[in-house]
Amino acid sequence: SQTERRPAAPVLDTQAAEKHRLRLINTSVDSHMLVKLDGHSFSVIEADFIPVEESAVDGWLLIAIGQRYDVVFEANQTSGNYWFRAEVATECGSVSNGNGRAIFRYDASDTSTPEDTTETPPTVECIDFPTIPYWKQSVDKDDFAQQAKTLSTGFGEGVTVNGESLLLWHLNTTAMSIHWDKPTLGYVFNGSTSYPQEYDVIEIPNEGVWTYWVIQQVSGSPPITHPIHLHGHDFFVLGHQASSTFDASSMIDQLNFDNPPRRDTATLPASGWLVLAFPANNPGSWLMHCHIAWHISEGLGVQFLEAKNQIVLPDEGQFTSQCSSWKQYTANMAFPQIDSGL
Incomplete structure (x- = not known):
C-alpha cells in the first residue's frame, strides 16, 4: 500500500x-x-x-x-x-x-487546528462568476450583427507523430501546430503574405476595428468545458450557453452589449457557445487557446495576426542572430517537439 x-x-x-x-x-x-x-x-x-x-x-x-x-x-x-x-x-x-x-x-498564540467539518462543495454549473466592470463601456450591437464570425471547436482529427497516432482538438477547423524555429513574427519580418495552415492564423489587418467571435462546440465533440484565454487583450463576454447552438438571427437579443463582463479568460460551456468581442488595438501576433494544458498541446488554439504593418519589429541583426542561435539549439535538443508546440 x-x-x-x-x-x-x-x-x-x-x-x-x-x-x-x-x-x-x-x-x-x-x-x-x-x-x-x-x-x-x-x-x-x-x-x-x-x-x-x-x-x-x-x-x-x-x-x-x-x-x-x-x-x-x-x-x-x-x-x-x-x-x-x-x-x-x-x-x-x-x-x-x-x-x-x-x-x-486570528491569534498567533493559538496554534490549534481548526475543527474539520468535512464540508462538501455544492454541485455547480460550470459558468463564470458574473461581474460588472467598474469602468463602463458598451459594445455596438449593430456592428456585431454585421461582423461576427464563428470559430468552431471539435475533436478527433488524427495525425501520426514519431510513429504514434494522436487525436487532436481544433479551433477554427484546424488543429493548431507551430514550428519552434519558424515563429509567426519571422514570417512578418520577412514580408510573407501567407502562413502555414497549421499555424491557424486569422489576420486582422487594421488597428482599431472591433472584432466579434462566436466560439461554438460542434456536434459530436466531447461535452467538455473549455476555459478560453486570449493573449495581448482582455475581451468583452457578450454571452454564453451550454448545450446550445448559437443562431445570430434569432439569439442576438440574448447577448449583453451594455457594459458586459470584461476579462481575458472565459468559460466555453459544454456543448455550447461563447460570444466574445474585443477591439484590435494592440498590433502583434496573439494566441487564443484553451487553458487546459492537454487541449492546447493537442491544438485547441488560434492566433490573431493584428495590424501586422504596425508591429514594432526588432533590429534585423538582433532578430537574425537570435533565430540562428535558436535553430542551432533545437537541432540537438534533448526534448524534441512532439505536440502543437504550445
Whole structure:
C-alpha cells in the first residue's frame, strides 16, 4: 500500500476587525477550483485584473483554469482558526486531486487546528462568476450583427507523430501546430503574405476595428468545458450557453452589449457557445487557446495576426542572430517537439 503524504497546511496570520484582500489564481493544468473561507464571506472586486463593482459571493467561488480573482473578506468572526478550502469542481471535469487547505489564524498564540467539518462543495454549473466592470463601456450591437464570425471547436482529427497516432482538438477547423524555429513574427519580418495552415492564423489587418467571435462546440465533440484565454487583450463576454447552438438571427437579443463582463479568460460551456468581442488595438501576433494544458498541446488554439504593418519589429541583426542561435539549439535538443508546440 502507499500512504499519501501532504505538506502541513500553510498558516496566514489574520488581523481581527480588519478587511483583507486576497488574490486568487487558478494555476492548475486540468481542474476548475472551488474556494471558500469557513465562517467568512468573499466579495469579488477584480476579475483577471479588471476592476469590477463589488459583488458578494454566495458560499464557494468557482475559478476556471487560468482565471484570477481579487476578493475582500472581513475578519469579523470569533477569534480562532479557520480553514481556507480549495476543492476540485468535478462537474467541470473528471479530474479529482483531493483538496487544498490553509489556515487563517486570528491569534498567533493559538496554534490549534481548526475543527474539520468535512464540508462538501455544492454541485455547480460550470459558468463564470458574473461581474460588472467598474469602468463602463458598451459594445455596438449593430456592428456585431454585421461582423461576427464563428470559430468552431471539435475533436478527433488524427495525425501520426514519431510513429504514434494522436487525436487532436481544433479551433477554427484546424488543429493548431507551430514550428519552434519558424515563429509567426519571422514570417512578418520577412514580408510573407501567407502562413502555414497549421499555424491557424486569422489576420486582422487594421488597428482599431472591433472584432466579434462566436466560439461554438460542434456536434459530436466531447461535452467538455473549455476555459478560453486570449493573449495581448482582455475581451468583452457578450454571452454564453451550454448545450446550445448559437443562431445570430434569432439569439442576438440574448447577448449583453451594455457594459458586459470584461476579462481575458472565459468559460466555453459544454456543448455550447461563447460570444466574445474585443477591439484590435494592440498590433502583434496573439494566441487564443484553451487553458487546459492537454487541449492546447493537442491544438485547441488560434492566433490573431493584428495590424501586422504596425508591429514594432526588432533590429534585423538582433532578430537574425537570435533565430540562428535558436535553430542551432533545437537541432540537438534533448526534448524534441512532439505536440502543437504550445
